[in-house]
Amino acid sequence: MSLALPQQIEATSEPPAGDTSARALRRLRWLRTRNAVASLAAESRLRVAMVLFCSAVFWFGLFFFFLGSFQFIAFYVDLANTIIEYLFSLFFLSLLAMLLFSTGIIVHSSLFHSSEAAYLLTTPAAADRVFAHKFFEAMVFSSWGFFLLGSPLMVAYGLTVKAPPGYYALFLVYLLSFVVIPGGLGAIVAVVVANVFPRRRKTVLALSILAAAGILGYFGLRIWRTPGEALSGDWVGGILNRLAFCQHPLWPSKWMSAGLLAAAKGDWPSAGYYLMILSSHAGLAYLAAAVIARDLYRRGYSRTQGGRSRRKRGGFAFFDAAFHRTFFFLSRPMRLLILKDLRIFLRDPAQWSQFLIFFGLLGFYFVNIPRLGYGAQSPYWRNLVSFLNLSVTALILSTFTSRFIFPLLSLEGRNFWVLGLLPLRREQILWGKFAFSTGISLISTEFLVILSDLMLKMSPWMILLHVGMIAVLCLGLSGISVGLGARLPNLRESDPSKIAAGFGGTFNLLVSLVFIFTIVTALAVPCHLYFAGQDYPESARFILSREGLRFWLTVAVAASLAIGAAATIIPLRVGIKAFQRMEF
């Protein structure tokens, strides 16, 4: 056998020029979109109509909210002044950070962990072509929410300040240019992380979230600690001083806000100037990402692939035994199912780290309530803040149930037959997931709500009311997520974030939000009216007396229990029926 260097062989086909593979990939995107739309229109009209309807409701809801807010602010200050520029800068800076994270995560996953990327890397397409193709998809996936959030804001502002028609066309160009900057930076981070920490993706993500939460907490605390009487001139000045960082001339958010305000005023030279700065930086961000991908993508791909973890797992025997003893009243199969989900949950830092950080931040805020002086405020304010705290806890819980509990059944995916063939009734599988979700939710939220109420020096009756409320919310949100997760599963997708971001996940989140809003409103309104009357005795008789509070609160508690039971039982029944009909 000869070991001499073999002669180089020329391929029979023509070498594809860069634009040939680019054209093929463009055509691929077009064909996939066209076919997807055609099959949606043919097979899932109701689903499409629902998505469009929900998007329209969301868009118009935001639009009227922003319009009302701008009109309210315009009543007191000139909308073209500094405060609006500060608000816009802060808004776009927050979105910049969020887009940086979301695009970075999506680009990393689609470049290094998708079967399409593996396929494309075996074709003659250059690495930067494959990168461009996946970057485009990631940008669409990560920034559609930005357009849904940003466009009603811009339209509402334009209508309030009577902006010229050119403004409405220009703000879309601004939004498009803006999203490329965090997208490009996120992509650079993704490629670098794959090269430098190929096996530490989850650790890097958890540390980044922790760092972001720390920065957010730091600035949040600084703003909370602004001296002076709330809404006084000094206080507003202090707030603006503390927000000065978002007005730094090197932030893209600053170029965005200054340019949009100039466009709204019809100051086209300034608007054009800022647009040029923004678009040239967007081009630079993309170019830098493409160059880095050209040189490092294949290397990074190679580093992230292969090699199974050799870490031995174990050490759960004591925990398992304690769990079986504590929950002896549940059937053994159900306990085993809960333990399985719990083990998966604990072994995925992406799940518990987000949970821990958000609830940790809330806990940090609640512990600091005495410093913020709410405890010394009137009962009216303490009641208001306690309900707001409870609402925030429930809202974070709903994102947790939508992001992690809803996809649980979908994630069983192709292994669904394992669950289906287990020697137990199928409904027990759903009850197991429901118990798992409710258990985790109750433990975390009850602790937070009690902490908040103790810090606010609420009365024992109010603490009891809030404890009951959050229990109803935990049961309802778990029932909704498990039930809808079984009714609207996505068995083809293995990425939980994509399952949560799909139709079923979005619908689940919307139902959860409506449920929270209903329960909180039903109980908060009588309390609010009663305590408002306490602060203003002259108007108390027009509002709610103690007897009135007792009556309406009884009605509200009964209604909440009924709604909570419905929200728990109906989705679970629907889910159980669908799960029992499911064929494997």
Place this chain on the structure above:
Amino acid sequence: MIELRGVCKSFGSKLAVDHLDLTVRPGELYAFLGPNGAGKTTTIKMICGLLRPSEGAVLVGGHPAESSEARRLLGYIPDQPFLYDKLTGREFLKFVVEMYGVPRSAGLDRIEELIDTFEMADFIDELCENYSQGMKQRVVFASALVHEPRVLVVDEPLVGLDPRSARIVKNMFVSMARGGAAVLMSIHLLAIAEELADTIGIIDHGRMLAVGSMADLRARAQANGSLEELFLKLTGGDALRTVSPVARARLETPS
């Protein structure tokens, strides 16, 4: 055509491929055998340019495996084939033709020829998401062959194929090799390897244990049996434990 010289690939502390030499010449059908976790797929991924060797050189047609020249010569069928759910089989094949820079009319003729060869006319214009495993496998084969590669690398080629399709694929491998292409086939079905391969390479723990024709391997192992017996002998698995002693005792205890 395919040349691996002293190739090592490590994942952290684990050495998946250990100083591997492998050559597949033009016109040769090479069966690449080994137990699970032996390093076959890692080697194949290095040949396709998806993984970089930690040491050594991987050449395809004389070009480094990572180069676009090497990839243009190569047709690769992975163990878990990829298709776009929202494309039809024909649209996917046209996409591949364009990606490889095959002239349009020649590409379209080739697509028709492969549709006919793999008997795909009934389903080729349906979306791939509706295909069975065997249909998908046939489209993937067609996509790997549509640009007439000089080097074909196949990982577990017959999974999911019915006997008729399997026969078509086997004939295709042989005719490609006879036509001058280098075909590297990783396979667990030893009878197929014995039937088709000109050269057989057996790898275990990342090292090449034996390479040669069936006769060479028999001579080396000093045995006259089937490839299965040779394989088990070379990979140290000749003392097979079909039933564990505990299970045997339980089975033999009258209830």
